Amino acid sequence: MSKACLVDLTKCIACRACQVACKEWNELEAEHTEFFGAPGGYQNPPALSSRTFTLIRFVEMTDNHGKLKWAFARSGCMHCQDPACASACPVGALRKTDEGPVVYDDTKCFGCRYCMMACPFDVPTFQWDSPIPLIRKCTFCADRQRGDVAITSVNDRPLSEESLARHRDSDRTPACVKACSTGTLKFGERGELLAEARNRMAAEPDKYIDHIYGEQEVGGTSWMYISNVPFDQLGFPTTLGKRSYPSYISPAMKAIPAVVTGLGLLLSGVYWVANRKAKAAKSAQKESEQT
Amino acid sequence: MRHEPLRARFVTPGSVVLVLLMVAGVVVAIVRYARGLGAVTNLSDTYPWGLWIAFDDLCGVALAAGAFTMAALVYIFGGEKYHAFVRPAVLTGFLGYVFVAIALLVDLGQPWRIWHPIVMWHKDSAMFQVSWCVMLYMAVVALQFAPAVFERLGWRQLHELWRALVPAFSVVALSFFTFIMSHSAIWTVVVFGVFAVLALAVPRLFASRAGVPIMLIMAGVILSTMHQSSLGSLFLLMPNKLHHLWWTPILPINFFLSAVAAGFAIVIFEATLSAKSFGRSPESELLAGLGRALCYALWICLVVRLADVMIRGQLAAAFSSGKGLIFLIDVVVGLMVPALILSSARARESMTSLFTAATLAVVGLVFNRLSVALLGMTMPGKVGYFPSIGEFIITIAIVSALVLLFTLSAKIFPVFTREEQEAFGLPGAASQAAGNR
Numbered sequence: 001m002s003k004a005c006l007v008d009l010t011k012c013i014a015c016r017a018c019q020v021a022c023k024e025w026n027e028l029e030a031e032h033t034e035f036f037g038a039p040g041g042y043q044n045p046p047a048l049s050s051r052t053f054t055l056i057r058f059v060e061m062t063d064n065h066g067k068l069k070w071a072f073a074r075s076g077c078m079h080c081q082d083p084a085c086a087s088a089c090p091v092g093a094l095r096k097t098d099e100g101p102v103v104y105d106d107t108k109c110f111g112c113r114y115c116m117m118a119c120p121f122d123v124p125t126f127q128w129d130s131p132i133p134l135i136r137k138c139t140f141c142a143d144r145q146r147g148d149v150a151i152t153s154v155n156d157r158p159l160s161e162e163s164l165a166r167h168r169d170s171d172r173t174p175a176c177v178k179a180c181s182t183g184t185l186k187f188g189e190r191g192e193l194l195a196e197a198r199n200r201m202a203a204e205p206d207k208y209i210d211h212i213y214g215e216q217e218v219g220g221t222s223w224m225y226i227s228n229v230p231f232d233q234l235g236f237p238t239t240l241g242k243r244s245y246p247s248y249i250s251p252a253m254k255a256i257p258a259v260v261t262g263l264g265l266l267l268s269g270v271y272w273v274a275n276r277k278a279k280a281a282k283s284a285q286k287e288s289e290q291t
Numbered sequence: 292m293r294h295e296p297l298r299a300r301f302v303t304p305g306s307v308v309l310v311l312l313m314v315a316g317v318v319v320a321i322v323r324y325a326r327g328l329g330a331v332t333n334l335s336d337t338y339p340w341g342l343w344i345a346f347d348d349l350c351g352v353a354l355a356a357g358a359f360t361m362a363a364l365v366y367i368f369g370g371e372k373y374h375a376f377v378r379p380a381v382l383t384g385f386l387g388y389v390f391v392a393i394a395l396l397v398d399l400g401q402p403w404r405i406w407h408p409i410v411m412w413h414k415d416s417a418m419f420q421v422s423w424c425v426m427l428y429m430a431v432v433a434l435q436f437a438p439a440v441f442e443r444l445g446w447r448q449l450h451e452l453w454r455a456l457v458p459a460f461s462v463v464a465l466s467f468f469t470f471i472m473s474h475s476a477i478w479t480v481v482v483f484g485v486f487a488v489l490a491l492a493v494p495r496l497f498a499s500r501a502g503v504p505i506m507l508i509m510a511g512v513i514l515s516t517m518h519q520s521s522l523g524s525l526f527l528l529m530p531n532k533l534h535h536l537w538w539t540p541i542l543p544i545n546f547f548l549s550a551v552a553a554g555f556a557i558v559i560f561e562a563t564l565s566a567k568s569f570g571r572s573p574e575s576e577l578l579a580g581l582g583r584a585l586c587y588a589l590w591i592c593l594v595v596r597l598a599d600v601m602i603r604g605q606l607a608a609a610f611s612s613g614k615g616l617i618f619l620i621d622v623v624v625g626l627m628v629p630a631l632i633l634s635s636a637r638a639r640e641s642m643t644s645l646f647t648a649a650t651l652a653v654v655g656l657v658f659n660r661l662s663v664a665l666l667g668m669t670m671p672g673k674v675g676y677f678p679s680i681g682e683f684i685i686t687i688a689i690v691s692a693l694v695l696l697f698t699l700s701a702k703i704f705p706v707f708t709r710e711e712q713e714a715f716g717l718p719g720a721a722s723q724a725a726g727n728r
Contacts (some may be wrong), residue, residue, distance in 0.1 A: 047672065050591075088528055110399050110407050126400065261485055267363075267512060277369060
């Protein structure tokens with residue numbers, strides 16, 4: 001089973017605790033930014049970067065009465081089921097794990113930045129100001145998810161199975177989800193979260209847009225969103241289609257051995273014909289010289 | 292036909308200028324390695340690829356295509372009379388790849404890890420394919436140029452060894468390439484079998500053409516084909532960014548076809564240019580023949596491009612948007628106009644119109660690659676991109692290094708044949724001819 005995250009944007013109040021927790025857990029440096037520097041006014045910083053893996057976006061829109069209204073959205077890795085970045089990476093530094101996260105290996109990457117070009121959500125970022133740069137992006141706290149429980153006893157008394165399980169669940173929850181106080185973020189099994197999303201939408205059909213963003217986009221993603229505002233207005237790319245991105249390139253990659261073989265046969269055929277022609281021309285020349 | 296080094300002075304005012312431009316590039320490169328890519332480029336998280344990828348790499352590889360198109364034309368398609376064009380084209384091809392490699396060393400985030408694809412395999416990645424094609428094809432072209440070095444240095448035994456080992460190398464290179472790109476034992480055995488049989492059969496069946504390293508040439512043509520097309524494959528992963536006037540499932544095929552055309556165009560362009568700069572008339576009959584080959588190649592490119600755009604129902608977009616204008620320039624100026632010029636036999640025999648058409652085709656190729664990598668892209672957000680001065684300086688420096696290396700190589704190694712030197716009016720031949728009189 002693979003882990004996933006459901007984001008219910010109707011619950012988000014843009015406290016940005018997730019943004020801060022993400023910085024803390026990943027030990028990311030502060031960014032030098034300007035207030036009101038980004039399009040959303042209060043949004044800060046303006047975009048994802050090698051120092052910001054999670055970003056709450058402030059989308060300004062007008063409500064039915066013509067008044068200014070804010071809608072909040074989140075930027076971060078979608079952890080695609082079949083990720084374009086992993087297919088793009090020439091050295092296999094990016095990889096979709098069975099557990100859900102798309103992880104990156106610092107020791108492999110040589111900085112070609114093809115993953116950044118390939119990502120349909122424009123998530124991977126690059127350390128442009130570093131002489132030893134790496135790609136940076138949300139890890140879905142794969143390190144936390146893999147981790148074992150740190151505390152097994154309290155006052156020398158071992159924890160009960162029940163407490164241990166609770167600790168384990170808590171420790172394995174991504175930092176942003178743990179920090180979310182409004183229930184916007186929910187961590188769990190993908191199938192269960194999809195069912196949960198459908199339940200919420202069925203319970204309040206007037207509130208929600210009838211779409212689970214990430215259920216089918218680019219073949220499905222581990223991070224999924226539900227919202228009361230249409231996704232295109234929130235700045236989500238809505239024309240990506242349901243096809244997984246690697247499937248656009250795999251036919252070309254799979255054709256390679258056949259093309260190599262075919263070209264070998266074709267070229268030798270041409271060579272054979274050209275050679276016969278040359279020989280025929282030569283003997284014809286000889287004959288005409290003799291006569 | 293004997294190849295001989297050009298007899299000309301090594302230090303000329305031109306070469307001094309080239310060295311100065313290279314020094315400027317080295318200065319920028321030092322800043323780039325000390326302070327990161329952000330310090331000298333306008334690249335950003337929105338535009339991770341810029342001038343270096345679009346021009347230095349994509350165009351560099353396509354303009355190196357002369358090496359494999361000429362080798363295929365002369366040794367496989369039986370166009371022996373074009374023999375004199377092969378060595379200069381192979382040298383240009385090899386230096387073109389050196390150019391690409393240097394550009395990569397500047398552009399990659401951690402260039403000291405450039406060897407990683409050798410041991411870290413990822414067969415699904417077009418970039419992995421690109422890496423291996425660069426490595427293997429550079430080895431093939433270096434081996435193709437090696438006889439010139441052996442001749443110059445008089446290394447007979449090494450030349451014999453080369454002759455003996457080159458067919459085996461070619462078979463192994465192609466089989467290995469198949470294996471790493473498919474991880475399929477069956478395909479590897481098939482490819483090994485096919486090419487091993489060819490390597491054994493060819494010298495027996497075609498004794499008349501012994502001495503030509505036919506397997507090496509075939510390996511070069513195949514690896515080039517794979518490389519040129521793989522650069523197109525890269526962009527298959529970007530159907531959301533690249534406008535569908537360029538994005539198509541057959542993008543790798545389009546890249547291959549346009550590279551073939553570029554190969555002929557660059558050979559005509561270079562031959563005419565070197566002749567013009569010495570005030571002599573080049574071998575017009577041969578160049579007209581190449582002009583005809585270029586003409587076919589351009590028409591094929593054009594028909595495939597237009598048919599593909601029409602079948603996918605994108606033609607209307609060509610007349611209704613800014614991207615459409617770029618597409619029209621790409622197709623009309625880069626393909627249609629030179630193809631129309633070259634369709635006339637009289638135009639092919641006129642040096643001016645032949646040169647014009649070849650230049651248009653070269654410029655058109657560059658414009659096409661820039662379109663795919665930059666101009667035809669729609670990136671998210673409002674951040675734009677125009678190359679920085681640093682990016683231009685590095686690019687100019689590498690081009691300068693390429694030109695300098697080409698002229699130096701032609702002066703040191705036997706690249707041009709005597710006949711060709713006379714035909715192109717190159718300086719060594721001129722002084723020789725004068726001396727003979």
